Amino acid sequence: MLIVLKPNVSQEEIDHIVDKIRSLSLEPHVSTGVQRTIITVIGDEDVIREQPLEALAGVESVKSILKPFKLVSSETQPDRSIIRVNGVEIGGKNIVIVAGPCSVEGEREVIEHAQMVRESGAHIFRAGAFKPRTSPYSFQGFGVQGLKFLAKAKAETGLPVVTEVMDPRDVGVVAEHVDILQIGTRNMQNFNLLKEVGKIDKPVLLKRGMSATVNEFLMSAEYILSKGNRKVVLCPRGIRTFEDITRNTLDAGVVPVIKALSHLPVLCDPSHAMGLKDYVPAAAYAFVAAGADGVMVEAHPRPEDAHSDGQQTIDGPTLIAMIDRIRKIARALDRDLR
Ligand code: PEP
Ligand code: MN
Numbered sequence: 001m002l003i004v005l006k007p008n009v010s011q012e013e014i015d016h017i018v019d020k021i022r023s024l025s026l027e028p029h030v031s032t033g034v035q036r037t038i039i040t041v042i043g044d045e046d047v048i049r050e051q052p053l054e055a056l057a058g059v060e061s062v063k064s065i066l067k068p069f070k071l072v073s074s075e076t077q078p079d080r081s082i083i084r085v086n087g088v089e090i091g092g093k094n095i096v097i098v099a100g101p102c103s104v105e106g107e108r109e110v111i112e113h114a115q116m117v118r119e120s121g122a123h124i125f126r127a128g129a130f131k132p133r134t135s136p137y138s139f140q141g142f143g144v145q146g147l148k149f150l151a152k153a154k155a156e157t158g159l160p161v162v163t164e165v166m167d168p169r170d171v172g173v174v175a176e177h178v179d180i181l182q183i184g185t186r187n188m189q190n191f192n193l194l195k196e197v198g199k200i201d202k203p204v205l206l207k208r209g210m211s212a213t214v215n216e217f218l219m220s221a222e223y224i225l226s227k228g229n230r231k232v233v234l235c236p237r238g239i240r241t242f243e244d245i246t247r248n249t250l251d252a253g254v255v256p257v258i259k260a261l262s263h264l265p266v267l268c269d270p271s272h273a274m275g276l277k278d279y280v281p282a283a284a285y286a287f288v289a290a291g292a293d294g295v296m297v298e299a300h301p302r303p304e305d306a307h308s309d310g311q312q313t314i315d316g317p318t319l320i321a322m323i324d325r326i327r328k329i330a331r332a333l334d335r336d337l338r
Contacts, residue, residue, distance in 0.1 A: 001048045002063045002076055003039040013058030014039075020056060024048075029071055029225075033079040040065070040076040042226065067261070069218040071225035072232075077263040083203050083231045085179050086160040088123045090203070090233055091265030095330045095337045096294030097323055098162060098267065100126035102309035103139065104146035114153035114161075116301050120319045124180070125150075125159040126296055130166045131308060132186050139307050144170075147177035154179070162205055162296075168196040175200050185210045185237055185272070188220050198227025205267065205296075207235040214254055218262055234258055234266045235296065236287070238273025247275020247312065250283050255290035266291070271298040271312045280314055281322040288329050295326070 003017065014030065017039060021028040026043035041048055045064075053062045067073045082091040090096050099122040104110050114125045129146025131139065142149065147163065154161045162180035165171055166187060174181055180203045187193055188209035197204045204224055208217045221232050236255060238248025250273045255266055270283030284295045300306045303313035314322065327337040 001041040001045070001053070002065050003041060003053055003059055004061045004063070005037045005039065005058050006060045007036065009037060009058035013056075017053075017056050017058060020053075024051065029076075031077045033077065035078070038076060038078075040070055042070060067218075068215065069222040069262070071230070072218050072221045072262045072264060074261060074263045079263065081230065081263045081265060083233060083265055085124070085203055086158075088160060090267060091293045093335050095288055095292075095326055095335055096124065096267060097122040097326070097337070098124040098126050098294065098296035099299040099319055101300045101306055102128060102298050102313065103131055103307045104129045104142050104149055104163075105307050106142075107149045107152060110146075110149045110153045111156050113300060114157045114159055116316045117299065117319075118157045118159050120299070120316060121323050122299075122319065123159070123294075124162055124296075125153060125157065126162045126182075126298075127153075128164050128182075128308075129174075130164055130170065132164070132166055132184050133308070144173060147174060151177045165193070165197065168192045171196045171200060175202050179203070180205050180233075182235075183207060183220075188212055188217065191223055194220055194223035195227050198224040198229045200229060201231075202229075203231040203233060204229065205233045205235050207237050207269065208239065208251070208254075210238070210240045210248060212239075214257055214261070218258065221262070221264060232264050233293075234262065234264050235269055236266070236273075236292075237269035238275075246273070246279065248273050250274065250286060252283075252286040252290040255287060255292050259291050265293045267294040267296055268292040269296045271296075271309070271314075275312045277303060277312055277314050277318070280312060281318065281325070284322060284326060285329055288326050289333070291333075297322070 131141035160179035164182040241249040268287035298313040
Protein backbone atom coordinates (compact mmCIF):
# COMPACT_ATOMS: atom_id res chain seq x y z
CA MET A 1 0.00 0.00 0.00
CA LEU A 2 1.14 3.49 -0.83
CA ILE A 3 0.34 6.47 1.39
CA VAL A 4 0.79 9.77 -0.46
CA LEU A 5 1.19 12.63 2.01
CA LYS A 6 -0.03 16.19 1.58
CA PRO A 7 2.57 18.70 0.32
CA ASN A 8 2.46 20.64 3.60
CA VAL A 9 2.58 17.60 5.93
CA SER A 10 4.42 18.26 9.21
CA GLN A 11 7.14 16.06 10.73
CA GLU A 12 4.84 15.31 13.73
CA GLU A 13 2.15 14.07 11.35
CA ILE A 14 4.67 11.86 9.52
CA ASP A 15 5.92 10.45 12.87
CA HIS A 16 2.34 9.76 13.96
CA ILE A 17 1.54 7.89 10.71
CA VAL A 18 4.77 5.86 11.00
CA ASP A 19 3.95 4.93 14.64
CA LYS A 20 0.42 3.93 13.68
CA ILE A 21 1.72 1.64 10.89
CA ARG A 22 4.29 0.03 13.23
CA SER A 23 1.60 -0.51 15.89
CA LEU A 24 -0.20 -2.72 13.34
CA SER A 25 2.97 -4.83 12.89
CA LEU A 26 3.37 -3.39 9.41
CA GLU A 27 6.56 -1.92 8.02
CA PRO A 28 6.70 1.73 6.88
CA HIS A 29 9.35 2.89 4.34
CA VAL A 30 9.37 6.69 4.02
CA SER A 31 10.62 8.25 0.74
CA THR A 32 11.02 12.00 0.74
CA GLY A 33 10.83 13.23 -2.85
CA VAL A 34 11.21 16.71 -4.31
CA GLN A 35 7.44 17.17 -4.63
CA ARG A 36 5.94 14.70 -2.19
CA THR A 37 6.67 12.37 0.71
CA ILE A 38 5.38 8.85 0.19
CA ILE A 39 5.15 6.03 2.73
CA THR A 40 5.22 2.50 1.35
CA VAL A 41 3.58 0.06 3.73
CA ILE A 42 4.77 -3.54 3.55
CA GLY A 43 2.97 -6.39 5.27
CA ASP A 44 -0.26 -8.35 5.30
CA GLU A 45 -2.45 -6.71 2.62
CA ASP A 46 -5.65 -7.67 4.49
CA VAL A 47 -4.57 -5.89 7.67
CA ILE A 48 -3.64 -2.82 5.62
CA ARG A 49 -6.93 -2.77 3.70
CA GLU A 50 -8.98 -2.81 6.91
CA GLN A 51 -7.32 0.36 8.22
CA PRO A 52 -8.88 3.76 7.54
CA LEU A 53 -5.46 5.27 6.85
CA GLU A 54 -7.01 8.11 4.79
CA ALA A 55 -8.36 9.48 8.06
CA LEU A 56 -4.90 10.23 9.48
CA ALA A 57 -3.81 13.87 9.49
CA GLY A 58 -1.39 14.70 6.65
CA VAL A 59 -2.57 11.85 4.38
CA GLU A 60 -3.70 12.84 0.90
CA SER A 61 -4.46 9.43 -0.61
CA VAL A 62 -3.94 5.70 -0.10
CA LYS A 63 -3.38 3.44 -3.11
CA SER A 64 -2.57 -0.20 -3.73
CA ILE A 65 0.81 -0.93 -5.28
CA LEU A 66 0.08 -2.95 -8.36
CA LYS A 67 3.53 -4.42 -8.86
CA PRO A 68 4.88 -7.36 -6.81
CA PHE A 69 8.09 -5.38 -6.27
CA LYS A 70 7.08 -2.52 -3.99
CA LEU A 71 10.13 -0.56 -2.78
CA VAL A 72 11.85 -0.96 -6.15
CA SER A 73 8.82 0.28 -8.09
CA SER A 74 8.65 3.74 -9.64
CA GLU A 75 5.07 3.82 -8.26
CA THR A 76 6.46 4.23 -4.74
CA GLN A 77 9.24 6.65 -5.64
CA PRO A 78 8.57 9.01 -8.53
CA ASP A 79 12.04 10.64 -8.35
CA ARG A 80 14.93 8.61 -9.77
CA SER A 81 17.44 7.33 -7.22
CA ILE A 82 20.95 8.70 -7.46
CA ILE A 83 23.61 6.64 -5.70
CA ARG A 84 26.73 8.47 -4.59
CA VAL A 85 30.04 6.74 -4.07
CA ASN A 86 33.21 8.75 -3.34
CA GLY A 87 32.01 11.74 -5.33
CA VAL A 88 30.73 9.66 -8.28
CA GLU A 89 26.98 9.85 -8.91
CA ILE A 90 25.33 6.80 -10.46
CA GLY A 91 21.95 7.68 -11.96
CA GLY A 92 22.57 11.42 -12.39
CA LYS A 93 23.18 13.36 -15.61
CA ASN A 94 26.69 11.98 -16.04
CA ILE A 95 27.27 8.59 -17.66
CA VAL A 96 29.48 6.52 -15.34
CA ILE A 97 32.24 4.26 -16.67
CA VAL A 98 33.42 1.30 -14.59
CA ALA A 99 36.45 -0.55 -15.97
CA GLY A 100 39.11 -3.04 -14.97
CA PRO A 101 40.15 -6.64 -15.42
CA CYS A 102 37.88 -9.62 -14.80
CA SER A 103 40.10 -10.72 -11.86
CA VAL A 104 42.49 -9.28 -9.32
CA GLU A 105 45.82 -10.66 -10.60
CA GLY A 106 48.25 -9.67 -7.82
CA GLU A 107 49.24 -6.58 -5.85
CA ARG A 108 51.53 -4.93 -8.38
CA GLU A 109 49.19 -5.89 -11.21
CA VAL A 110 46.04 -4.48 -9.67
CA ILE A 111 47.72 -1.13 -9.04
CA GLU A 112 48.94 -0.99 -12.66
CA HIS A 113 45.43 -1.89 -13.90
CA ALA A 114 43.77 0.74 -11.70
CA GLN A 115 46.24 3.37 -12.95
CA MET A 116 45.36 2.49 -16.55
CA VAL A 117 41.66 2.85 -15.71
CA ARG A 118 42.17 6.20 -14.00
CA GLU A 119 44.21 7.52 -16.94
CA SER A 120 41.45 6.49 -19.36
CA GLY A 121 39.03 8.86 -17.62
CA ALA A 122 36.82 6.07 -16.22
CA HIS A 123 35.28 6.72 -12.80
CA ILE A 124 35.25 3.39 -10.94
CA PHE A 125 37.66 0.43 -10.90
CA ARG A 126 36.44 -3.16 -11.10
CA ALA A 127 38.25 -6.47 -10.48
CA GLY A 128 37.07 -9.76 -8.96
CA ALA A 129 38.76 -11.16 -5.86
CA PHE A 130 36.26 -14.04 -5.56
CA LYS A 131 35.63 -15.55 -8.99
CA PRO A 132 32.58 -17.68 -9.87
CA ARG A 133 34.19 -19.99 -12.45
CA THR A 134 32.34 -22.68 -14.39
CA SER A 135 35.21 -25.11 -13.80
CA PRO A 136 36.54 -25.84 -10.30
CA TYR A 137 39.98 -26.21 -11.94
CA SER A 138 40.03 -22.63 -13.27
CA PHE A 139 41.64 -19.74 -11.34
CA GLN A 140 39.31 -19.00 -8.40
CA GLY A 141 40.67 -15.57 -7.45
CA PHE A 142 42.85 -14.24 -4.62
CA GLY A 143 40.00 -14.08 -2.09
CA VAL A 144 40.56 -11.92 1.01
CA GLN A 145 44.14 -11.16 -0.04
CA GLY A 146 42.71 -9.79 -3.29
CA LEU A 147 40.47 -7.45 -1.28
CA LYS A 148 43.57 -6.02 0.42
CA PHE A 149 45.16 -5.45 -3.00
CA LEU A 150 41.99 -3.66 -4.12
CA ALA A 151 42.12 -1.38 -1.08
CA LYS A 152 45.72 -0.50 -2.03
CA ALA A 153 44.70 0.19 -5.64
CA LYS A 154 42.05 2.55 -4.32
CA ALA A 155 44.55 4.31 -2.04
CA GLU A 156 46.98 4.71 -4.97
CA THR A 157 44.49 5.99 -7.55
CA GLY A 158 41.60 7.46 -5.56
CA LEU A 159 39.16 5.44 -7.68
CA PRO A 160 36.24 3.80 -5.89
CA VAL A 161 36.24 0.01 -6.29
CA VAL A 162 33.58 -2.60 -7.08
CA THR A 163 34.10 -6.32 -6.54
CA GLU A 164 31.90 -9.41 -6.42
CA VAL A 165 30.78 -11.10 -3.21
CA MET A 166 29.69 -14.72 -3.61
CA ASP A 167 29.13 -15.91 -0.06
CA PRO A 168 26.86 -14.33 2.61
CA ARG A 169 29.66 -14.98 5.16
CA ASP A 170 32.02 -12.70 3.20
CA VAL A 171 29.73 -9.65 3.02
CA GLY A 172 31.35 -8.00 6.09
CA VAL A 173 34.94 -8.38 4.92
CA VAL A 174 34.16 -7.33 1.34
CA ALA A 175 32.27 -4.25 2.59
CA GLU A 176 35.29 -3.34 4.75
CA HIS A 177 37.60 -3.19 1.73
CA VAL A 178 35.59 -1.89 -1.27
CA ASP A 179 32.97 0.74 -2.11
CA ILE A 180 30.41 -1.26 -4.12
CA LEU A 181 29.50 -4.94 -3.70
CA GLN A 182 28.64 -6.82 -6.87
CA ILE A 183 26.19 -9.73 -6.93
CA GLY A 184 26.96 -11.84 -9.99
CA THR A 185 24.56 -13.32 -12.50
CA ARG A 186 24.83 -16.78 -10.91
CA ASN A 187 23.83 -15.44 -7.51
CA MET A 188 20.97 -13.15 -8.50
CA GLN A 189 18.57 -15.48 -6.71
CA ASN A 190 20.84 -16.41 -3.81
CA PHE A 191 18.29 -15.02 -1.38
CA ASN A 192 20.48 -15.38 1.71
CA LEU A 193 23.19 -13.35 -0.02
CA LEU A 194 20.63 -10.72 -1.09
CA LYS A 195 19.32 -10.43 2.50
CA GLU A 196 22.85 -10.05 3.83
CA VAL A 197 23.82 -7.21 1.44
CA GLY A 198 20.45 -5.69 2.31
CA LYS A 199 21.72 -5.10 5.85
CA ILE A 200 24.80 -3.03 4.93
CA ASP A 201 25.08 0.65 4.06
CA LYS A 202 27.07 0.33 0.83
CA PRO A 203 25.89 0.31 -2.79
CA VAL A 204 25.15 -3.05 -4.38
CA LEU A 205 25.54 -3.72 -8.11
CA LEU A 206 22.98 -6.43 -8.83
CA LYS A 207 23.57 -8.29 -12.07
CA ARG A 208 20.68 -9.79 -13.96
CA GLY A 209 20.55 -13.59 -13.79
CA MET A 210 21.45 -14.98 -17.19
CA SER A 211 18.03 -16.66 -17.45
CA ALA A 212 16.03 -14.33 -15.22
CA THR A 213 12.92 -12.46 -16.31
CA VAL A 214 12.62 -8.74 -15.60
CA ASN A 215 10.13 -9.47 -12.81
CA GLU A 216 12.53 -11.94 -11.17
CA PHE A 217 15.37 -9.42 -11.52
CA LEU A 218 13.35 -6.67 -9.84
CA MET A 219 12.14 -9.04 -7.11
CA SER A 220 15.78 -9.81 -6.29
CA ALA A 221 16.43 -6.08 -5.95
CA GLU A 222 13.32 -5.94 -3.71
CA TYR A 223 14.97 -8.47 -1.36
CA ILE A 224 17.86 -6.05 -0.83
CA LEU A 225 15.68 -2.97 -0.35
CA SER A 226 13.33 -4.87 1.97
CA LYS A 227 16.22 -5.31 4.43
CA GLY A 228 16.90 -1.58 4.49
CA ASN A 229 19.61 -1.01 1.86
CA ARG A 230 18.20 1.26 -0.85
CA LYS A 231 21.50 1.73 -2.67
CA VAL A 232 20.95 -0.81 -5.42
CA VAL A 233 22.15 -0.45 -9.02
CA LEU A 234 20.62 -2.78 -11.62
CA CYS A 235 23.02 -4.38 -14.09
CA PRO A 236 21.79 -6.04 -17.29
CA ARG A 237 24.69 -8.17 -18.62
CA GLY A 238 23.25 -10.28 -21.43
CA ILE A 239 20.94 -13.27 -21.24
CA ARG A 240 20.97 -16.83 -22.56
CA THR A 241 18.99 -17.43 -25.73
CA PHE A 242 19.14 -19.89 -28.66
CA GLU A 243 21.80 -17.64 -30.22
CA ASP A 244 25.32 -18.88 -29.62
CA ILE A 245 27.42 -16.65 -31.88
CA THR A 246 28.06 -14.36 -28.90
CA ARG A 247 28.53 -15.42 -25.26
CA ASN A 248 25.07 -14.10 -24.37
CA THR A 249 22.41 -12.02 -26.12
CA LEU A 250 22.60 -8.26 -25.54
CA ASP A 251 19.57 -7.26 -23.46
CA ALA A 252 19.65 -3.53 -24.25
CA GLY A 253 15.87 -3.67 -24.73
CA VAL A 254 15.30 -4.12 -21.00
CA VAL A 255 16.97 -0.81 -20.16
CA PRO A 256 13.97 1.45 -20.96
CA VAL A 257 11.68 -1.19 -19.42
CA ILE A 258 13.43 -1.35 -16.04
CA LYS A 259 13.88 2.41 -16.03
CA ALA A 260 10.11 2.76 -16.44
CA LEU A 261 9.27 0.12 -13.84
CA SER A 262 11.84 1.16 -11.23
CA HIS A 263 13.52 4.27 -9.83
CA LEU A 264 16.87 2.47 -9.42
CA PRO A 265 19.90 3.44 -11.55
CA VAL A 266 20.94 1.10 -14.36
CA LEU A 267 24.57 0.32 -15.17
CA CYS A 268 25.11 -2.27 -17.91
CA ASP A 269 27.85 -4.79 -18.67
CA PRO A 270 28.51 -5.18 -22.41
CA SER A 271 31.60 -7.42 -21.85
CA HIS A 272 29.76 -10.44 -20.46
CA ALA A 273 26.84 -9.77 -22.83
CA MET A 274 29.00 -10.15 -25.96
CA GLY A 275 31.96 -12.25 -24.79
CA LEU A 276 34.23 -11.00 -27.60
CA LYS A 277 36.28 -7.82 -27.28
CA ASP A 278 35.65 -6.53 -30.81
CA TYR A 279 31.91 -6.26 -30.11
CA VAL A 280 32.13 -4.69 -26.66
CA PRO A 281 32.26 -0.99 -27.66
CA ALA A 282 29.20 -1.29 -29.97
CA ALA A 283 27.28 -3.07 -27.22
CA ALA A 284 28.27 -0.33 -24.76
CA TYR A 285 26.94 2.34 -27.17
CA ALA A 286 23.67 0.43 -27.53
CA PHE A 287 23.23 0.24 -23.74
CA VAL A 288 23.91 3.97 -23.32
CA ALA A 289 21.65 4.90 -26.25
CA ALA A 290 18.90 2.79 -24.61
CA GLY A 291 19.15 4.90 -21.45
CA ALA A 292 21.75 3.20 -19.24
CA ASP A 293 23.28 5.42 -16.55
CA GLY A 294 26.67 3.86 -17.21
CA VAL A 295 28.58 0.81 -18.36
CA MET A 296 31.00 -1.62 -16.75
CA VAL A 297 33.63 -3.11 -19.08
CA GLU A 298 36.50 -5.53 -18.66
CA ALA A 299 39.75 -3.76 -19.56
CA HIS A 300 43.41 -4.76 -19.14
CA PRO A 301 46.71 -3.33 -20.43
CA ARG A 302 47.46 -6.73 -22.07
CA PRO A 303 44.19 -8.63 -22.53
CA GLU A 304 46.06 -11.69 -23.86
CA ASP A 305 47.70 -12.10 -20.42
CA ALA A 306 44.48 -11.70 -18.38
CA HIS A 307 43.88 -14.44 -15.77
CA SER A 308 40.24 -14.76 -16.90
CA ASP A 309 37.93 -13.53 -19.69
CA GLY A 310 40.81 -12.19 -21.81
CA GLN A 311 38.83 -12.84 -25.01
CA GLN A 312 36.24 -10.22 -24.03
CA THR A 313 38.67 -7.74 -22.44
CA ILE A 314 39.52 -4.48 -24.21
CA ASP A 315 42.91 -2.74 -23.96
CA GLY A 316 43.67 0.81 -22.75
CA PRO A 317 43.53 2.60 -26.15
CA THR A 318 40.21 0.92 -26.98
CA LEU A 319 38.83 1.96 -23.56
CA ILE A 320 39.84 5.58 -24.19
CA ALA A 321 38.29 5.61 -27.68
CA MET A 322 35.11 3.98 -26.33
CA ILE A 323 34.75 6.56 -23.55
CA ASP A 324 35.18 9.36 -26.09
CA ARG A 325 32.40 8.01 -28.26
CA ILE A 326 30.11 7.37 -25.29
CA ARG A 327 30.61 11.05 -24.37
CA LYS A 328 29.28 12.05 -27.80
CA ILE A 329 26.29 9.73 -27.44
CA ALA A 330 25.65 11.08 -23.93
CA ARG A 331 25.61 14.68 -25.20
CA ALA A 332 23.22 13.76 -28.02
CA LEU A 333 20.91 12.44 -25.29
CA ASP A 334 21.19 15.59 -23.18
CA ARG A 335 23.48 13.83 -20.73
CA ASP A 336 27.23 14.15 -20.27
CA LEU A 337 30.39 12.20 -19.44
CA ARG A 338 32.90 14.05 -17.34
C1 PEP B 1 32.10 -10.35 -13.58
O1 PEP B 1 31.63 -9.21 -13.69
O2 PEP B 1 33.30 -10.59 -13.45
C2 PEP B 1 31.20 -11.51 -13.67
C3 PEP B 1 31.58 -12.72 -13.24
O3 PEP B 1 30.01 -11.22 -14.23
P1 PEP B 1 28.67 -12.09 -14.35
O4 PEP B 1 28.25 -12.43 -12.97
O5 PEP B 1 27.73 -11.14 -15.06
O6 PEP B 1 28.99 -13.30 -15.21
MN1 MN C 1 34.57 -11.71 -16.29
